[in-house]
Structures are given as structure tokens and as C-alpha cells.
Amino acid sequence: MTVLWEPVRGAIDTFGIALGDDVTVVAHAASIDREVGSGDHHLVVIGPEVPAESAYELAEQLRIDRPAVGVVLLRHRLEVSVLTQALRSGIREVVQADDHAALVDAVRRSEALSARLGVAAGEPxxxxxxxxxxxxxxxxxxxxxxxxxxxxxxxxxxxxxxxxxxxxxxxxxxxxxxxxxxxxxxxxxxxxxxxxxxxxxxxxxxxxxxxxxxxxxxxxxxxxxxxxxxxxxxxxxxxxxxxxxxxxxxxxxxxxxxxxxxxxxxxxxxxxxxxxxxxxxxxxxxxxxxxxxxxxxxxxxxxxxxxxxxxxxxxxxxxxxxxxxxxxxxxxxxxxxxxxxxxxxxxxxxxxxxxxxxxxxxxxxxxxxxxxxxxxxxxxxxxxxxxx
Ligand SMILES: Nc1ncnc2c1ncn2[C@@H]1O[C@H](COP(=O)(O)OP(=O)(O)OP(=O)(O)O)[C@@H](O)[C@H]1O
Ligand SMILES: [Mg+2]
Structure with a gap:
């Protein structure tokens, strides 16, 4: 299951098809810990309207806190500075927000990696x-x-x-x-x-x-x-x-x-x-x-x-x-x-x-x-x- 973090309403209409059926949309970072803490979510997709700095901060925290949870970042434009910083903070992939096919692929790759990490960490x-x-x-x-x-x-x-x-x-x-x-x-x-x-x-x-x-x-x-x-x-x-x-x-x-x-x-x-x-x-x-x-x-x-x-x-x-x-x-x-x-x-x-x-x-x-x-x-x- 996926958490979509996007403060702008209607995000589910824009990204829902690419993300599949089990998506929980949250408007604030504070709600994410509760969602991933339930153990059911293995992917956080961060919408294009979330400030990049907040996205890096969350990814850094999740990397330590819940290494099996993947983070995919959506941006309106792909810039080298964002890609570099995203990689450093532990974001798995950065995808252009209007490239839904690329988002589908990124979600699939992240879920496969999470499944392997979950097993390595010895669920639960x-x-x-x-x-x-x-x-x-x-x-x-x-x-x-x-x-x-x-x-x-x-x-x-x-x-x-x-x-x-x-x-x-x-x-x-x-x-x-x-x-x-x-x-x-x-x-x-x-x-x-x-x-x-x-x-x-x-x-x-x-x-x-x-x-x-x-x-x-x-x-x-x-x-x-x-x-x-x-x-x-x-x-x-x-x-x-x-x-x-x-x-x-x-x-x-x-x-x-x-x-x-x-x-x-x-x-x-x-x-x-x-x-x-x-x-x-x-x-x-x-x-x-x-x-x-x-x-x-x-x-x-x-x-x-x-x-x-x-x-x-x-x-x-x-x-x-x-x-x-x-x-x-x-x-x-x-x-x-x-x-x-x-x-x-x-x-x-x-x-x-x-x-x-x-x-x-x-x-x-x-x-x-x-x-x-x-x-x-x-x-x-x-x-x-x-x-x-
Ligand atoms: N139910 C019990 N019956 C008999 N002796 C006990 C019992 N519970 C603890 N003790 C004994 O009381 C002493 C203090 O216990 P313990 O070290 O577990 O307490 P503590 O709260 O951790 O202490 P501290 O604050 O000093 O760390 C120990 O010698 C322990 O063996
Ligand atoms: Mg003691």
C-alpha cells in the first residue's frame, strides 16, 4: 500500500491510476509516521507541490526509522540539483509529475526492493x-x-x-x-x-x-x-x-x-x-x-x-x-x-x-x-x- 503526500486537493485524481487501488492521501508530513507505523505501507510518494527540503527531511528520517519503506519524489521539472540531493537523502527515485508511465515503473521497482528489505529485516x-x-x-x-x-x-x-x-x-x-x-x-x-x-x-x-x-x-x-x-x-x-x-x-x-x-x-x-x-x-x-x-x-x-x-x-x-x-x-x-x-x-x-x-x-x-x-x-x- 502507498501513502501519497500532497497538500493540494485532487491529487488522487491525478496520480491514482498510476499508484493503484491502495492509496492513502495525506496533506501533512506528521500523518505519514502514523500511516507507515501501521506496517501496511511500504511506499511514500511525495507530490510535486511538497517543498523539496521537506521531502529530503522525511526521506532521511524514514531511511533510519523504516528502511524498508521506499520514497519516490514527483517534481514538475527534473533538475540535477534535486536529483543529487534526493539521492543523498535516501529518496529512491525522482519522477517527472506528468510522466505516469515512469511513475508506474518507479512504484514497481520500489515495491520489489521493499519486499526484499522486509524479508532481510525479518518481518515483523x-x-x-x-x-x-x-x-x-x-x-x-x-x-x-x-x-x-x-x-x-x-x-x-x-x-x-x-x-x-x-x-x-x-x-x-x-x-x-x-x-x-x-x-x-x-x-x-x-x-x-x-x-x-x-x-x-x-x-x-x-x-x-x-x-x-x-x-x-x-x-x-x-x-x-x-x-x-x-x-x-x-x-x-x-x-x-x-x-x-x-x-x-x-x-x-x-x-x-x-x-x-x-x-x-x-x-x-x-x-x-x-x-x-x-x-x-x-x-x-x-x-x-x-x-x-x-x-x-x-x-x-x-x-x-x-x-x-x-x-x-x-x-x-x-x-x-x-x-x-x-x-x-x-x-x-x-x-x-x-x-x-x-x-x-x-x-x-x-x-x-x-x-x-x-x-x-x-x-x-x-x-x-x-x-x-x-x-x-x-x-x-x-x-x-x-x-x-
Ligand atoms: N519481586 C521481587 N522479590 C524479591 N526481590 C526483588 C523483587 N524484585 C526485585 N527484587 C530485588 O530488588 C533489588 C532491586 O531490583 P531492581 O534492580 O530490579 O530494581 P531497579 O528498579 O532496577 O533499581 P535501580 O533503580 O537501582 O535500577 C534487586 O536486588 C532485586 O533482585
Ligand atoms: Mg535498575
């Missing part, structure tokens, strides 16, 4: 899901939830990358006992031109689960050297090659975290039954609301939900304003697993924490993306839809 990886695990208080179980969730996805066959964005004190690497070799620091020199090969060269694979992991800098002093732009670039690239990108967060909201929120399809908010955790999470949610983050893309996880500490799940729900999607039990098996470098949800499948976590992943997270789990936990991917 070209539009993977970004799941961010956050709380505004330290020690509530963000890393525990992120690691278990990501590892569970990986063991069910989903290509999954876990990124430790707690840049100062990230402990994903140590809790999975990965050797301290590469880290996100190794990507800093690639900022602005990060590609799949670069990312693959720094990712480590957790052998027992097949989970790919990108760990935080080994030295907390390096945290400031990781630009927020790199983090956004990394997430965009990762979601074009993985089915799931799980982000483990610090208990604060620096710039790179805000950038990651913007790119997240789902926010998993973690709280425990203590007033500081609940209060801080409420304040963080207020900030997200103020920033215009979509409110429907949030799920609340109550960790150590069975502790009798005078605060109930109902109290947390009314303070936070979201229902508790899952209550995870308090169990010494959690720290014991991380001390052994194993993932509880995978290593001890019958443990109550593991069953609750998997239930959450399979019945609360996956359905958000149109995926239904089968009985043995493997994936059945239905019509994909972004939670946004």
Missing part, C-alpha cells in the same frame, strides 16, 4: 515494538521486570534487544553475567551514522535465552558522554531490525530518557507498595502528561505485591490512576537468580514470579501489538498494530 522486525520499563524511584524492580520480560520474549522466538539506558548505574550486564567487553559507549563515535553493522558489533547475546543485550557504560563517569540523540538513533534503528526492543531505565528523566519515551510504543510503569514509590511515579506521570505522551500506552506493574505493609493494590491504583495489570510476588528467587546470572522467568518456569511475569507478557503486553500467544507460549502474530 521492520516495525518492532519498543517497550520501556520505568519507575521514578530506585530499587523497585525495573531491571528485574525488563530483564525477565525481554528474556521471555526472546525464548518465544521474538528477535529481542534489551538496552540498558540506566547509563550511570546500569546493572543489566552484571545481572546476566555478561563479560564487560562492549557497551553503548562503543556507539558514541557512530552518532549520526549508526547502522545495523555498528549496532551488531556492540550487542552481546545472552546464551541461555538468545536475548541480545546492549549494556550501559562500564564507568559511571562516561554516562554524560552518551548523547541523547544517539539514544534516539539507536532505538529507531533497533526497532527496524528487532521484533521487541525493551528499554531498562534509570529512576529519573534526563534528556535521553525523554527521547526514549517519545519513541516508546508501551510504557511499563513499575511501583511497589510504598508511598515514596507511588508518589514519585504519580509525579512522573504528571510530567509525561504535560509533555503530551499518549496516556493509553501505559501498563502498571506492582512488584512485591504480596507484602503486607499497610498499603493495598487498590490504594496504588487510585493514586496512580491506572489499574494494576499484574502483581508480582516478593520472592528470594529473584535476587538468587540474578546472583547466578540466570533469568527467573525462563530458568524456573513454575516459580510464582515467573508465571505472573509470563502471564503479563503474554496477555497484557503482546495483545497490545495484535499478537496472540499460543498455549505453549510461542508467538502468533496477527495484524500488527502499534499501541500509539
Amino acid at each position: 522486525g521492520s516495525g518492532g515494538h519498543v517497550v520501556t520499563v520505568f519507575s521514578a524511584k530506585g530499587g523497585v524492580g525495573k531491571t528485574t521486570v525488563a530483564v525477565n520480560l525481554a528474556a521471555h520474549f526472546a525464548t518465544t522466538g521474538a528477535r529481542t534487544l534489551l538496552v540498558d539506558l540506566d547509563l550511570m548505574f546500569g546493572d543489566v550486564g552484571i545481572s546476566l553475567q555478561l563479560p564487560p567487553t562492549t557497551s553503548i559507549m562503543d556507539l558514541v563515535s557512530m552518532t549520526g551514522h549508526l547502522d545495523g553493522q555498528g549496532l551488531a558489533s556492540v550487542v552481546q547475546t545472552h546464551e541461555a535465552t538468545g536475548l541480545d543485550v546492549l549494556v550501559a557504560p562500564h564507568d559511571p563517569a562516561d554516562a554524560d558522554r552518551v548523547p541523547a540523540d544517539l539514544v534516539s538513533e539507536l532505538i529507531r534503528l533497533a526497532r527496524s531490525t528487532y521484533d521487541y526492543v525493551v528499554l531498562d531505565m534509570p529512576p529519573s528523566m534526563p534528556e535521553h530518557v525523554l527521547g526514549a519515551f517519545d519513541l516508546s510504543d508501551l510504557l511499563v510503569l513499575v511501583s511497589t507498595l510504598d508511598i515514596p514509590a507511588v508518589k514519585n511515579l504519580r509525579l512522573a506521570i504528571n510530567t509525561l502528561d504535560t509533555l503530551g505522551a499518549p496516556q493509553q500506552n501505559r501498563l502498571l506493574v506492582l512488584n512485591r505485591a504480596d507484602l503486607k505493609v499497610g498499603l493495598s493494590a487498590k490504594d496504588v491504583e487510585s493514586a496512580i490512576g491506572y489499574p494494576v495489570s499484574v502483581g508480582l510476588p516478593n520472592t528470594m528467587s529473584v535476587p538468587a537468580a540474578s546472583n547466578r546470572g540466570v533469568v527467573l522467568a525462563v530458568d524456573e518456569p513454575k516459580n510464582p514470579f515467573a508465571t505472573a511475569l509470563r502471564e503479563f507478557a503474554d496477555h497484557k503486553v503482546r495483545p497490545r501489538f495484535g499478537e496472540e500467544p499460543t498455549r505453549n507460549g510461542s508467538r502468533r502474530i496477527g495484524r500488527r498494530r502499534r499501541a500509539k
Whole structure:
């Protein structure tokens, strides 16, 4: 299916025959991300009335964001300067607007290339899901939830990358006992031109689960050297090659975290039954609301939900304003697993924490993306839809 970007009315009458039946016409660039994000569109045709600079900008973004989506540019006149700039920005072809036969050919070539790229990227990886695990208080179980969730996805066959964005004190690497070799620091020199090969060269694979992991800098002093732009670039690239990108967060909201929120399809908010955790999470949610983050893309996880500490799940729900999607039990098996470098949800499948976590992943997270789990936990991917 094709998106035709043209602000002038009647474009569908002019180009409809050349573009075929499945065309969605949009007047603004802002609508394009939503259309291509649905995963159904593999071609954006930019009409002759769209300013060339805006066309280049969109093509540059799509090249990183959704490499399988092709861009064809229509111009009233073909000029060398436009052709050169178009090629540089990643536009596949520039076609004279009144040459409908050339447009038909360009569409066909672009669709063939998109089909090959889609397969290379491992569908549905070209539009993977970004799941961010956050709380505004330290020690509530963000890393525990992120690691278990990501590892569970990986063991069910989903290509999954876990990124430790707690840049100062990230402990994903140590809790999975990965050797301290590469880290996100190794990507800093690639900022602005990060590609799949670069990312693959720094990712480590957790052998027992097949989970790919990108760990935080080994030295907390390096945290400031990781630009927020790199983090956004990394997430965009990762979601074009993985089915799931799980982000483990610090208990604060620096710039790179805000950038990651913007790119997240789902926010998993973690709280425990203590007033500081609940209060801080409420304040963080207020900030997200103020920033215009979509409110429907949030799920609340109550960790150590069975502790009798005078605060109930109902109290947390009314303070936070979201229902508790899952209550995870308090169990010494959690720290014991991380001390052994194993993932509880995978290593001890019958443990109550593991069953609750998997239930959450399979019945609360996956359905958000149109995926239904089968009985043995493997994936059945239905019509994909972004939670946004
Ligand atoms: N359900 C649980 N039962 C028992 N212990 C748990 C549970 N969840 C987490 N823990 C333990 O609590 C500690 C903190 O958990 P974790 O590191 O996941 O929290 P965090 O929110 O990521 O912390 P930080 O903000 O420091 O990154 C760890 O030692 C972990 O093993
Ligand atoms: Mg943590």
C-alpha cells in the first residue's frame, strides 16, 4: 500500500491510476509516521507541490526509522540539483509529475526492493515494538521486570534487544553475567551514522535465552558522554531490525530518557507498595502528561505485591490512576537468580514470579501489538498494530 503526500486537493485524481487501488492521501508530513507505523505501507510518494527540503527531511528520517519503506519524489521539472540531493537523502527515485508511465515503473521497482528489505529485516522486525520499563524511584524492580520480560520474549522466538539506558548505574550486564567487553559507549563515535553493522558489533547475546543485550557504560563517569540523540538513533534503528526492543531505565528523566519515551510504543510503569514509590511515579506521570505522551500506552506493574505493609493494590491504583495489570510476588528467587546470572522467568518456569511475569507478557503486553500467544507460549502474530 502507498501513502501519497500532497497538500493540494485532487491529487488522487491525478496520480491514482498510476499508484493503484491502495492509496492513502495525506496533506501533512506528521500523518505519514502514523500511516507507515501501521506496517501496511511500504511506499511514500511525495507530490510535486511538497517543498523539496521537506521531502529530503522525511526521506532521511524514514531511511533510519523504516528502511524498508521506499520514497519516490514527483517534481514538475527534473533538475540535477534535486536529483543529487534526493539521492543523498535516501529518496529512491525522482519522477517527472506528468510522466505516469515512469511513475508506474518507479512504484514497481520500489515495491520489489521493499519486499526484499522486509524479508532481510525479518518481518515483523521492520516495525518492532519498543517497550520501556520505568519507575521514578530506585530499587523497585525495573531491571528485574525488563530483564525477565525481554528474556521471555526472546525464548518465544521474538528477535529481542534489551538496552540498558540506566547509563550511570546500569546493572543489566552484571545481572546476566555478561563479560564487560562492549557497551553503548562503543556507539558514541557512530552518532549520526549508526547502522545495523555498528549496532551488531556492540550487542552481546545472552546464551541461555538468545536475548541480545546492549549494556550501559562500564564507568559511571562516561554516562554524560552518551548523547541523547544517539539514544534516539539507536532505538529507531533497533526497532527496524528487532521484533521487541525493551528499554531498562534509570529512576529519573534526563534528556535521553525523554527521547526514549517519545519513541516508546508501551510504557511499563513499575511501583511497589510504598508511598515514596507511588508518589514519585504519580509525579512522573504528571510530567509525561504535560509533555503530551499518549496516556493509553501505559501498563502498571506492582512488584512485591504480596507484602503486607499497610498499603493495598487498590490504594496504588487510585493514586496512580491506572489499574494494576499484574502483581508480582516478593520472592528470594529473584535476587538468587540474578546472583547466578540466570533469568527467573525462563530458568524456573513454575516459580510464582515467573508465571505472573509470563502471564503479563503474554496477555497484557503482546495483545497490545495484535499478537496472540499460543498455549505453549510461542508467538502468533496477527495484524500488527502499534499501541500509539
Ligand atoms: N519481586 C521481587 N522479590 C524479591 N526481590 C526483588 C523483587 N524484585 C526485585 N527484587 C530485588 O530488588 C533489588 C532491586 O531490583 P531492581 O534492580 O530490579 O530494581 P531497579 O528498579 O532496577 O533499581 P535501580 O533503580 O537501582 O535500577 C534487586 O536486588 C532485586 O533482585
Ligand atoms: Mg535498575
